Each structure stands twice: as C-alpha cells, then as structure tokens.
Amino acid sequence: MLSSNNQNKLERIVRENQFEHAVHYLKESVRQGIRLSKKKIETYNEIGSSRIGGDPDLPASVEWPVDSGGTPMTFLAQLRLSELTHQDEEALLPVKGILYFFVGVDEPAYGIEHKVIYVPEDKLQEAKRLRSPEVTALEREFTGYRVSARSTMEPPNYGYVDYEMVEDDEHEYEQYEELCFELNDGNSNDLAVMFGYPSTQHGDCEYEAALHLLTGKQYNYSTDSALEQITDHFKGDSDRAKQEVGDTLLLLALDSDQEVGFCWWDAGELQFYIRKEDLLAGNFANTYCSLYSS
Template sequence: MAQGTPETMRTLALRHLPADDAERWLGLLRPAVRLLTAGDKDPVAARLGGIPALPAEWDWPVWEGHGPLSFVASVDCAALPSGVLDIEAPTDGTLLFFYFDGQFDDGRSAVLVEDPATRPGARVLHVPAAAATVPRATPAGLTPFPEVSLTALPTMTAAEPWHPSVREVFAPGAPTGQYEHPVCGDDFGEALWDTEEEEGPSHRVGGHAHSIQNPVEYEVARAALGADTDGYDDRIHADARNWVLLAQFDSDDDSDMMWGDAGILYWLIRREDLAALRFDRAEFNWQCS
C-alpha cells in the first residue's frame, strides 16, 4: 500500500488510530528499497527499459508459441543499500525482469496469474556478478522501452488492512476480507494512499507490495495452490504468508510504460526459494485500476 519514512508513518498512525493500535500497526511495517528516477549525481542502482546485458550463451526469454518477452528492468543487487531489506535478496549480480506485454502479438495474449499456462509470459533472471555479459539487442517485433536510470532509497512500507499479516493482528479468526476496525477506516486509508501518490511511480525492491486491488499475495497463493481452492479459504491465507515481494514496477511516463490502466507489475517469491536463488520459482502478477 503506502511507503514513507518511519517518521511519516508514525505521524499518520498516531493521527488516525488509537495509540495502542498505532503501535501495533507500526510493528507491521516492512523495509523496502524505493527506486526513483536518478539525478545527474545520484548513484544508479537499477534501470527501467533499455537493453539487458546477458551472458552470450543465454537465450532471450521467449514464451513458446507467442513470442519474445519485453525487457522491463534491471536491478544491480550490489548497488542496493546494504542491511535494509528483511528478505534474503542477492547481494551481488543483476536481476533482470521480462514480461510479455502484448507488443509482439498486438495484445492478443495476456499473462494472468490465475492461468498457469501463461506463466512463461513473465520471467526474472539473476546474472551472477562473475558472469561475462554482452548487451543484447532487442528481438525483432519488439520496441525497447526508453532507458531510465533509478537510484535507491530506503523506505518503510505498509500493507492494506486486509493483508494477512494485518488481519491476523487486528481481526484474528475473522473471515478473509474486510472487517470492522479503525485500520479499515476511510480517513486512515485515504491518508496512506495520498502519501503514496505524492511520491510518484511506485518502483521498489522488497517490502509490502503496493496492491491496487486484492493483496497480490492472496492471488499468487491461490494460483499456486491450484483450481480446487474456493475463494480466500484458510489454505490460501496460510500460503499467502509465505510469499514476499521481490520487486514491483509501476507505470512510468518517463519510460513509456503503461501497464493496463496505470497498473503495476509484481514479482513474488517464497522466502526459501529466494534464499536458494531459485528465481525460476518466482511468480508474476499484475493489477491495474
């Protein structure tokens, strides 16, 4: 949901919540690395668009039967602030994010979290720091996004009130979804959304995802558990706690990226798979207004 400095988050919580609830809510914040457009003198930690550098022996990611994926972003893991995240993200090498955005087939195919057959339409690759790489030209049929350099800034992130971690604190045992509590109040929610919107595109590594609709962890967990799950049942709630945000990339005018109606792309992964660098097990989701 929202992101901001610890001071900003504390001020908002104490202004809109009872003191005890404010402290409990503040305890649920998670650290993240915000990625924002770099100034001329800012260190560069990531890039939107442009062309990726790949080992010569690696193929450009392709969705078989559909076409090549568009290159979305790269993250220089060694350039991220050290000791900030609460996930075991790589400390070196480069993360590369690819997505079948409809350029190649004029939008006839969509990558949907609820359809496992579309899973090859999004990919995250980790290029080891020691690997020899060369810039790879964009395949025919795709236009690369304009390159935008991003710098890294530590931040704190908040989840929406119906996120599993928040619901367990303020409404344990309640049915998944909305519940009655000040953290669900309009004033508090609008204040958090206003903070997010004032800060520009919401690109980040780690932390809570900025879900536009349902918590993305629920949607990914439901897809991972299979079609026999019914709505947000207990199995989905339990599995959603195992998924963490690896990175999200917002719509961004500077890079000509528009994901649906001002949407966001998300890559999530289970903590144990992240620790093992099993990025082939990462799951993709996207949401828009």
Template sequence: MITYEIPEILKKHEPIIKKTFRYSNEIHFKREETKPWESKLGGCPYLKNIKDYPMDEAGEPMLFLAQINLADLEKLDELPERGLLQFYVANDDMFGLDSPVLVRYIEDYEENEEHLLKKNPYENEEYEGNLPFSHSGKMYFKTREMPMSSSLDLFRETFKNELSEAEYEKLSDDCYSSNSRVGGYPYFVQNDYLGFDDDDFLLLQLDIDDECGIMFGDAGNCVFSIPKDALRNRDFSQVVYDWQCC
C-alpha cells in the first residue's frame, strides 16, 4: 500500500490532515487482452446480447470508457463487494460532457466466454475517433492512503485558515491528486465545478496515461462521482460527470 508521510513542516497539523485521509485504488494500465468480466479501459464491455448495448439520446451507441470488477478493489467499504461497474458517455466530440452519462451496475455475472460478446459490436473508425484514448487495456490496482486533494473547494475551506502561507503551499503541492483511481479524492484541472465534498464518493478518475494514450482534450482528465447515500442505495442514476483540460 502507498502511504502518505506527513512532512516535518506540517507535523503539528497532523490530526487535521489525517482526518481527511481516504483510501483509493490507483489504476495502472497495460495494453493487454481482457476477458469480458475483467477491469478494463475500453474494448468490449461485459455483454450477453448486442441489444443490451446502451444508446445515447441521439440513438447512437454510447462510448464505453471503462469497466471495474469490484472484486479487484481493496479498502473501499462504500462499494459493493462484487459485481461490475460500467461507464458510458454520449458518442460525440465532447466526450459526452453536456449529455447524460450511464454507469451500469451488474451485480451478478458469469465467467463463461461462450455466452458473452467478445468484441465491441460498434467499434469502428468513427467510434474509435471519439474515444479519449488510443488503446484499450487491462487495469491493475494498488491501494493508496491519500489526504484531501488540493484542487477541491473543500481543501481551501478546511486548511486555509489553519495553516501558515508556507504550510498551505507545501500541503497543496503534496496533495496534487492526479493519476487514475477509484475512491479517494479527484483532481480538477481547472475548478471544482462538481463541489465534491465529504458526502461524495469518487467512482472513477481517468487521467493522462502514456501506455493507453488517455487524454481528455488538452492534457485533461475526467471524473465520475456519486453521493454516498445514493451509492448505498445502489442508485447510479445520481452519478455526476465532468472532464476538464488546460
């Protein structure tokens, strides 16, 4: 597990910093073939029938961004222990920014490839051209203990009046929460338009990655978050989505 060591300059503020700690599962990508039920970036989602593939408001097949097999994750008690989470956005040149998104939870799944689709039925040159990555791949996870992200409005509310200017700058630099992850805190390239706070859970962040060529716009990333009470009720219609770039 990756742990956060509080710098000496901030030791006297250890209690307030530790109070913000969350666990995340940091994602690393490899360009590998995946089985239908595995954690993956792009490719073919877990599907039994082509009719199950979701369409956007324009009647176009949605872009399949990622699938998380929840059994791969650790120390994220808010999530179900098993099942699959699939992430879809509208198929347009803005990666579905202004359109409804779909996060599909599949609680029970089978591991029999004979009964499942092996290739994304809508993957063609036009579809691939609208994806925010150049290669699909398999996801690998590593647990991380992380303090609050300095890109959040909540970070400023929590620390601005508690720390000196030098201390605040040091903690801000340490809490630059980029990289792809499930759980923990998001990183917003520009502003925290989602107003992410203590009652929210980070379902997925996809950030710049060389292995699979992830890039939202100009050096950007995307965030899917959900209120914790909606997550407890397995109400994924409450997911909010944003992507930002430089």
C-alpha cells in the first residue's frame, strides 16, 4: 500500500500526464519498491556497505555456500539493511544486519540453486572482505559497485498491466511506459529492484514461486493448475491459496549490466522470491530463484 505522500505524488504525475482515466487502477496496482543504483566502483575501504558484484564482507562464522555438486556459489550482492530502512516504507525488511545473495549455475531458468544469507548486526563486528574462490558456479568475475537505495513506486510492467485500464483512444502503451518511468524516477544507473514487479511476459511469476516454496513442485505454466495445487496444500482453502500467491514477494531482481558483468542469458533479469510471512519473521532459508530472458 502506498504512503499518503506517494499517493499524492502518484495523483500529481497522473494528472500531469493526463492519465486520469487510470488513476484508480494505478492506486490499486502500484507497488512500493526499493531501487538500487550504482554509486561508484567498490574500493573495499569500508566494511559492510551495500554492494553488488565484487567480493562479500563475511564474518568467519559464515561459510561460503556451495551448490549441490560442492562447487562454491557465485557472490552477487550484499545489502546493508540499515541503509535501506528509510526506503522500506512498508517495513518488510529487518532494520539491521546484512543480506547476502549467492547463486549457482543459472540453467535451467527455474528453480536455480542459490543461497540468501541473513547475518544480524551483532555478528558483523568480525566481518571482513572474503575474496571469491578462483572457481565458482558461474565461472565469471563481477566488478563490485557500491549501491545507493531509493524508495520508488512500481507500476505494473508489460507482463502484469491490464492494458484495457491504461489504454484508450487517446493513450497508447508507449505513453504508459513514459508514465511508469516518471513514477519510479527511472535512472540509467538502476541495477536492481526490491518488491516491485519482476520482468516477464506472462505475469505469473508469483504463481511459479509460490508453488515451489509451498509444495516443492515445478510450475507447468498454468496459473489455474498452480492455484489448484496450492489449494490442495492448504486442504481446500482457496482463499488462503490466493492470499499466498499475493503475498509472494520479489525480494530482489538483478538486471543485466555490462559494467558489473551481469548478463542473464539474453540480457535478462535474475529474480529472488520470498513469502511475506517468512520475510517478516526474518527467515531467509526458504526462497526461490528464477531467471527471465526475452
């Protein structure tokens, strides 16, 4: 749910772009997000800052995660939660500590091996830069960038938007894209987003993630089938099943970026999902990772 300030901002931008016909739809569908933008190349002069790529700062008590074959996973990001607190308008994240993201081989594009690690603040005193093993799952090195966070409004993208609600005789989808860019303060340095809409063509990512997180089953590209299986998991409670899908959140989406060295298949996006219940409990042991590429 948008804050009152963002609701006012949304109404103003909608009015300035003459999209009043879609204002109610946007109020209901816009998500409160956090965007992460490249700030500068990481120098590692400061331990524990938010960064994407490069090497992590880990306490000795945290072992570098390995995949099912015993190969070290590839480090992707560390997010200092105290740097995100003021941007997290829905108070979903823990207020302190660091989240670390690692990934295994990114094939196939679903059910990708990965690890999300949460280290509380009191465990970070011993953290220090830990250089990546010579060989990791992706066999690639990424340039580390310090990142800054900002709170954003995230309208539905092309995979999720109801075209009938935003298009009319005077407005085409290209104009809606311009509106979206203004709503989320689009930035060429944007590298990642939290709690927004994942890039996709079909708008069904939450069904895939929820099905796996709750049942361990593979998605067969049918939302009806996925919802039926989730309903069975909850012993016929269809309302609970629908709520679970709605409460499956995009924890982090990492875009392809030439400077960092990220290239997810054909310049796609790597996505991590979590159940809202687990997120609020600070439980990052049950997450899902997939990849979208056009």
